[in-house]
Every structure is written in C-alpha cells, then in structure tokens.
Amino acid sequence: MPRPNHHHRRKPSHSKKKISICDDFPKNLPPPDTDTTSYLCVDKNGCCNFTTVQSAVDAVGNFSQRRNVIWINSGIEKVVIPKTKPNITLQRQGFETTAIAWNDTAYSANGTFYRASVQVFGSQFLAKNISFMNVAPIPKPGDVGAQAVAIRIPGDEAAFVGCGFFGAQDTLHDDRGRHYFKDCYIQGSIDFIFGNAKSLYQDCQIISMANQVSAGSKSINGAVTAKGRNSKDENSGFSFVNCSIGGTGHVWLGRAWRPYSRVIFVSTFMTDVIAPEGWNNFNDPSRDATIFYGEYNCSGPGANISKRAQYVQKLNETQVAQFINMTFIDGDQWLQYFDI
Structure with missing residues (x-):
C-alpha cells in the first residue's frame, strides 16, 4: 500500500477574521426619526454618528419643538445644554454602566457655578438611566475650593429617572426651576443636594460618603441638603418621599444655607448615619424662626425625632399633602409630555 504524500497536504489556515471594536454595538441605534422625535447617538469609539455628547447637543436645532433623544454609550467631558436647546433627552440602559464624567472643582474652574460636569439650562430636559459624575477627590470639611459638582440644573421642567449622581461635596446642584x-x-x-429649585424626589437612594466616625462620636462631618431659599416669597423647596438614606x-438631613431654607422628608428610611438633632441652622439662631424643616412618617434608627432641633416641624398628614405628589412641582402641567 503506498504511503501518503505528506508534502502535498494543505496546511490549515491560521488567519482569523478581524474583530471590530463596534461589532458588539447595538445595531438598531439610533432608531429612525419619527414625526415627533429625533434620535442621535454618541460613542467615543466612533460606532455611531457622534463621538462626544457636546457635539450631539450642538447638532440639535435651536428651540426645537421635537423631542431630541441622545443615546449615550460613554462620555468623559464637560457638557453644557444651553437655554436655546429645550426638549433634549439623555438616555442609556443603566446608570451603573454609563456616565458623563469630569473632575473640575470650584478652585480649578474659577468658581462654584462653572465646576459642574454637566450643566442643563434648556427646559423640558429628561435624563433616563444614566449617571453624572464628578471624580475630583473627596474633600475634608472646611477645604477651600473643593466643591465638585456632577450636575447643575438651572433649567425649568427637568426630570431624572433611574439616574445616578456621584460626587462628594456639592454633588447635585439643584439650582432653580421645577424638577422631578x-x-x-x-x-x-457635604451639602450634596443643594440649590434653590422646587423639586420632588421619589423613591431615591441617598448615600453619604462622609468619612467614618468612631462609635458614639457626636462630631458631624456632612449634610445631605443645603437649601438656598432667601425669602418667604420664593416658591421653592426640596421634598423627599419614600426615599432611603x-x-x-455622621451627617445632618440639611443645613440652612439661606434663612428661609425649606426641606421635608416623608416616609423615608434613615440609618444612624443621620445625627440625632437632624438639622443645622448654619450656626445662625436667627434662622430658627424662618426655616421650614419637616419630617413625617419616617423610619429607621436615624428617624427618631425625640432629639431633633427645636425648630423642626413634626408634620401631620394634612400639612404634608401639598408636598408629596406631582402638584408640588406643577407636574400635572408638564410631566405628562415626558416618556416616563
């Protein structure tokens, strides 16, 4: 029997198909435009039509009446949505997987109002399932210029659903307008929800990143809110409903950044991260008569009101009614137009 001729056997091919960085990118993004909605897509690797969030925002027509949905795969940049760009949606599939991030502080940005990673001036803004981050180092109490804002919201009628806000001091600048x-x-x-907006927070998880304190310590090293309401004529306030802290x-629920500060917590679970006195008048006793701090039906070891500051309102069901649903932010007039 003749021996096989090994010299004429075809060698196996070791070449492999080249893998593109975009092979796993969703094929249906962005979807086709409709009569009422335009879609834009951002990916820093060039897998869709924009590589930066800002370039997608800039491409939206001024004062557009259509909803402009910007689907974001990633973003390491500062973003400004100007007043001329209403009706913008920033969207992703989950706040744990996608964020817009930057690292400015008040010192590096030459002022508090310029340090935010994202600034939203445009009205009718919606963010869904995405995070906003400022990754500057966590400051110590009293550090000068260390405020590092993740987002600033001076635009009216803005809503955030399933979003994350990550930072340390002054994370979320809830500046002005009506927000949900x-x-x-x-x-x-420190003061990580601050500003002078009229905002309703529902079913939110609020996490203090203040430095750990020793057991039994009475020292305070942070605050959840710092409300900037200047007069009784300003129709603003923060309402937290069905949240957890x-x-x-060891932090306060809030401190009175301005003399008419107004914040309430309703049906919120509080761990012992909340100090027994609960609130602070910004070390100005004259504010005790003008601030409005209230709690109703809260639970958990941090919700014991027996040692709360004397000016804290122990609210009843009738008193909280105006603060706990969409009417507080006139949501019946504008939230119905959002896809939430």
Missing part, C-alpha cells in the same frame, strides 16, 4: 427625580441614586458627603459618617 424618580428612582435615582445620589451620593455625596444610608452610607458612612
């Missing part, structure tokens, strides 16, 4: 936060994750250490450190 639903199922959001908000992290920070945890994390590390």
Whole structure:
C-alpha cells in the first residue's frame, strides 16, 4: 500500500477574521426619526454618528419643538445644554454602566457655578438611566475650593429617572426651576443636594460618603441638603418621599444655607448615619424662626425625632399633602409630555 504524500497536504489556515471594536454595538441605534422625535447617538469609539455628547447637543436645532433623544454609550467631558436647546433627552440602559464624567472643582474652574460636569439650562430636559459624575477627590470639611459638582440644573421642567449622581461635596446642584427625580441614586458627603429649585424626589437612594466616625462620636462631618431659599416669597423647596438614606459618617438631613431654607422628608428610611438633632441652622439662631424643616412618617434608627432641633416641624398628614405628589412641582402641567 503506498504511503501518503505528506508534502502535498494543505496546511490549515491560521488567519482569523478581524474583530471590530463596534461589532458588539447595538445595531438598531439610533432608531429612525419619527414625526415627533429625533434620535442621535454618541460613542467615543466612533460606532455611531457622534463621538462626544457636546457635539450631539450642538447638532440639535435651536428651540426645537421635537423631542431630541441622545443615546449615550460613554462620555468623559464637560457638557453644557444651553437655554436655546429645550426638549433634549439623555438616555442609556443603566446608570451603573454609563456616565458623563469630569473632575473640575470650584478652585480649578474659577468658581462654584462653572465646576459642574454637566450643566442643563434648556427646559423640558429628561435624563433616563444614566449617571453624572464628578471624580475630583473627596474633600475634608472646611477645604477651600473643593466643591465638585456632577450636575447643575438651572433649567425649568427637568426630570431624572433611574439616574445616578456621584460626587462628594456639592454633588447635585439643584439650582432653580421645577424638577422631578424618580428612582435615582445620589451620593455625596457635604451639602450634596443643594440649590434653590422646587423639586420632588421619589423613591431615591441617598448615600453619604462622609468619612467614618468612631462609635458614639457626636462630631458631624456632612449634610445631605443645603437649601438656598432667601425669602418667604420664593416658591421653592426640596421634598423627599419614600426615599432611603444610608452610607458612612455622621451627617445632618440639611443645613440652612439661606434663612428661609425649606426641606421635608416623608416616609423615608434613615440609618444612624443621620445625627440625632437632624438639622443645622448654619450656626445662625436667627434662622430658627424662618426655616421650614419637616419630617413625617419616617423610619429607621436615624428617624427618631425625640432629639431633633427645636425648630423642626413634626408634620401631620394634612400639612404634608401639598408636598408629596406631582402638584408640588406643577407636574400635572408638564410631566405628562415626558416618556416616563
């Protein structure tokens, strides 16, 4: 029997098909435009039509009456949505997987109002399932110029659903206007929800990142809110409903950044991260008669009101009614137009 001729056997091919960085990118993004909605897509690797969030925002027509949905795969940049760009949606599939991030502080940006990673001046803004981050180092109490804002919202009628806000001091600048936060994750250490907006927070998880304190310590190293209401004529306030507060450190629910500060917590679970006195008048006793801090039906070890500051309102069901649903932010007039 003749021996096989091994010299004429075809060698196996070791070449492999080249893999593109975009092979796993969703094929249906962006979807086709409709009569009422335009879609834009951002991916820094060039897998869709824009590589930066800002370039997609800039491409939206001024004062567009259509809803402009910007689907974001990633973004490491500062973003400004100007007043001339209403009706913008920023969207992703989950706040744990996608974020817009930057690292400016008040010192590096030459002022508090310029340090935010994202600034939203345009009205009718919606963010869904995405995070906003400022990754500057966590400051110590009293550090000068260390404020590091993840987002600033001076635009009216803005809503955030399933979003994350990550930072330390002054994470979320809830500046002015009417805003709605639903199922959001908000992290920070000092005054990390601050500003003078009229906002409703529902079913949100609030996490203190303040430094751990020793057991039994009475020292305070943070605050959840710092409301900037200047007069009784300003129709603003923060209302937290069905939220939870945890994390590390020993913090106040709020401190009176301005003399008519107004914040309430309703049906919120509080761990012992909340100090027994609960609130702070910004070390100005004259504000005790003008601030409005209230709690109703809260639970958990941090919700014991027996040692609360004397000016804290122990609210009843009738008193909280005006603060706990969409009417507080006139949501019946504008939220119905959002896809939430």
